[in-house]
Amino acid sequence: MKRENYLSWDEYFIGLAHLSALRSKDPNTQVGACIVSQDKKVVGIGYNGLPKGCDDDEFPWGKVGDNLDTKYPYVVHAELNAILNSGADLRNCTLYVSLFPCNECAKAIIQAGITRVVYECDKNWTSDGAIASRKMFDAACVTYDKLPKRYTIHIDIEDNV
Numbered sequence: 320m321k322r323e324n325y326l327s328w329d330e331y332f333i334g335l336a337h338l339s340a341l342r343s344k345d346p347n348t349q350v351g352a353c354i355v356s357q358d359k360k361v362v363g364i365g366y367n368g369l370p371k372g373c374d375d376d377e378f379p380w381g382k383v384g385d386n387l388d389t390k391y392p393y394v395v396h397a398e399l400n401a402i403l404n405s406g407a408d409l410r411n412c413t414l415y416v417s418l419f420p421c422n423e424c425a426k427a428i429i430q431a432g433i434t435r436v437v438y439e440c441d442k443n444w445t446s447d448g449a450i451a452s453r454k455m456f457d458a459a460c461v462t463y464d465k466l467p468k469r470y471t472i473h474i475d476i477e478d479n480v
């Protein structure tokens with residue numbers, strides 16, 4: 320008889336997105352994204368971080384002050400990193416992401432041909448960025464689904480072998 324308590328596809332892929340977020344150096348918000356093809360293959364994965372060649376220890380991670388002295392002009396968002404890290408054709412793929420995408424990522428998601436977004440947290444739901452994202456997703460027929468519940472996936476590598 321097969322195991323009962325295995326991960327669902329949604330749990331598996333959002334779990335991968337969360338694992339990826341653990342690589343983020345952002346001290347405030349760690350976001351992870353995972354792109355999955357129609358036949359359930361992972362074709363892209365990423366987290367919010369600086370572009371290649373930009374030193375994590377040299378660039379700022381703060382939120383306030385002069386814009387150029389904050390992280391905002393420099394950080395590549397998780398969704399965009401997942402798209403850029405993929406070499407695959409992303410048409411009709413699903414993007415799993417821990418936070419609802421901002422409008423800049425929404426544009427990249429649409430242009431890449433991704434047709435479904437599954438997200439977990441929508442703490443930014445009423446921000447202008449998220450409102451613009453929804454306008455564009457609706458116009459471009461990109462569906463967006465919030466995962467129905469939060470859950471814990473426990474990974475203990477020592478115990479797992």
Ligand SMILES: O=c1[nH]c(=O)n([C@H]2C[C@H](O)[C@@H](COP(=O)(O)O)O2)cc1CO
Nearest residue numbers: 345347348350367394396397419420421
């Ligand atoms: O869609 C997103 N994807 C994404 O990776 N991020 C990243 C950029 C920043 O590193 C961080 C947001 O930082 P903060 O919550 O401190 O403003 O999350 C932020 C958004 C905004 O929704």
Ligand SMILES: [Zn+2]
Nearest residue numbers: 396420421424
């Ligand atoms: Zn974004």
